[in-house]
Amino acid sequence: xxxxxxxVYFVAVIFRTSLGVAGLDAVDRFHVNAAALSAxxxxxxLVYAGMQVPVGLLVDRLGTKKVLVLGTTLFTVGQxxxxxxxxxxxxxxxxxxxxxxDAMTFIAVLRLGSRWFPARRGxxxxxxxxxxxxxxxxxxxxxxxxxxxxxxxTAAFAGSSxxxxxxxxxxxxxxxxxxxxxxxxxxxxxxxxxxRRQIVAAWREPGTRLGLWVHFTTQFPAMQFLLLWxxxxxxxxxxxxxxxxxxxxxxxxxxxxxIGLIYGQIVARHHAAxxxxxLGTVAATAAIWAVTLGYPGERVPTGLLVLLxxxxxxxxxxxxxGFDFARPANPPERLGTASGIVNMGGFIASMxxxxxxxxxxxxxxxxxxxxxxxxxxxxxxxxxxxLRLRGRAARRERERVVVSRVATGRKPVHR
Numbered sequence: 001x002x003x004x005x006x007x008v009y010f011v012a013v014i015f016r017t018s019l020g021v022a023g024l025d026a027v028d029r030f031h032v033n034a035a036a037l038s039a040x041x042x043x044x045x046l047v048y049a050g051m052q053v054p055v056g057l058l059v060d061r062l063g064t065k066k067v068l069v070l071g072t073t074l075f076t077v078g079q080x081x082x083x084x085x086x087x088x089x090x091x092x093x094x095x096x097x098x099x100x101x102d103a104m105t106f107i108a109v110l111r112l113g114s115r116w117f118p119a120r121r122g123x124x125x126x127x128x129x130x131x132x133x134x135x136x137x138x139x140x141x142x143x144x145x146x147x148x149x150x151x152x153x154t155a156a157f158a159g160s161s162x163x164x165x166x167x168x169x170x171x172x173x174x175x176x177x178x179x180x181x182x183x184x185x186x187x188x189x190x191x192x193x194x195x196r197r198q199i200v201a202a203w204r205e206p207g208t209r210l211g212l213w214v215h216f217t218t219q220f221p222a223m224q225f226l227l228l229w230x231x232x233x234x235x236x237x238x239x240x241x242x243x244x245x246x247x248x249x250x251x252x253x254x255x256x257x258x259i260g261l262i263y264g265q266i267v268a269r270h271h272a273a274x275x276x277x278x279l280g281t282v283a284a285t286a287a288i289w290a291v292t293l294g295y296p297g298e299r300v301p302t303g304l305l306v307l308l309x310x311x312x313x314x315x316x317x318x319x320x321x322g323f324d325f326a327r328p329a330n331p332p333e334r335l336g337t338a339s340g341i342v343n344m345g346g347f348i349a350s351m352x353x354x355x356x357x358x359x360x361x362x363x364x365x366x367x368x369x370x371x372x373x374x375x376x377x378x379x380x381x382x383x384x385x386x387l388r389l390r391g392r393a394a395r396r397e398r399e400r401v402v403v404s405r406v407a408t409g410r411k412p413v414h415r
Contacts, residue, residue: 004175005112006132008068011163012105013136015079020227021145030088038358041228044099045351049344051103056340063177064108071104076164083157107339115178123324127264130320131257138253145246202338206393207329211342214278215322217382219346221285221375222315224353237368238299248309255313263317274321281318284311286379293369319346328397349378
């Protein structure tokens with residue numbers, strides 16, 4: 001069951017990141033500048049981020065299967081429409097539709113994992129879902145990039161939309177929300193009152209807010225690189241060929257997959273490792289970007305670019321830790337809403353970075369050193385919020401553990 005849900009997420013990530021390898025082709029096809037090019041990804045992420053809380057509420061109310069059917073339909077139609085769009089405006093609308101469908105996948109997959117696996121496997125299952133989704137990024141980097149140059153824009157994007165049709169059929173025919181006899185009782189639905197109650201209750205938990213800021217601070221440095229600006233930076237600023245740049249983007253994805261397995265295993269065994277891993281990833285990311293952007297030569301050595309892409313691979317797994325702060329802070333019937341709030345963080349940061357980088361590139365004559373400096377501003381903002389909330393969230397989580405043990409008749413454990 002879980003593998004079907006993850007297959008949907010895998011295809012959604014292929015569609016989401018396919019523009020990252022087609023950025024330069026899009027400039028030629030639609031005759032746009034850097035800011036207009038960034039609007040594709042910004043609009044897609046704006047829709048994605050804006051949909052997270054509504055999607056979380058839908059998952060809590062309707063269940064996984066119905067939400068995944070709707071999401072798969074929308075992102076498949078969006079990918080096909082993008083392939084056939086003759087104008088910039090229609091292509092923007094297609095990416096918005098794709099973003100709407102994409103927004104419905106990950107939260108539903110997290111809910112599916114929580115229903116089909118025991119709670120102690122939660123961190124590892126979430127990291128595995130992220131890892132498999134990241135492999136979709138690898139497909140976009142390797143396969144779609146080659147298709148673009150062999151069969152052209154329309155055939156490449158239209159052909160890839162068939163993958164959406166396939167996973168939609170799998171969901172309709174085989175997916176079940178939960179094992180027999182393990183249905184989560186839903187709260188009575190009273191329209192707007194239910195929505196407010198779910199959102200307010202989830203937001204009041206310090207663990208939910210901490211999860212949002214962890215996701216915000218860790219995800220965006222790699223997301224903006226993979227989604228849009230990595231390829232132009234490596235080709236235009238660093239003088240690499242498209243093939244060489246594609247290899248480095250692939251390295252980010254491979255590093256993400258390896259580090260995701262490591263982080264998942266560590267957190268599954270040592271729950272207290274969540275915060276050191278998150279803070280360590282933020283520090284490493286800031287340091288490697290500082291060295292790269294501050295390098296005195298006109299072009300950065302290849303070895304440093306390899307190190308940059310390897311470190312960026314930790315951003316995705318670190319962002320998944322945000323859900324590990326929200327999960328124990330919320331009951332099962334509110335988990336979708338809380339996960340939606342957390343998932344907004346990284347995509348808001350990514351959307352902001354995509355926009356600001358594009359504007360600064362146009363304003364400075366494609367000076368990537370200045371444009372990428374926005375990364376440090378957002379990391380500083382996110383880090384300040386993490387440090388502010390971490391003590392409160394830890395105390396609240398310990399209280400919930402004690403209450404849970406008392407309720408089940410087990411001896412409280414004090415750490």
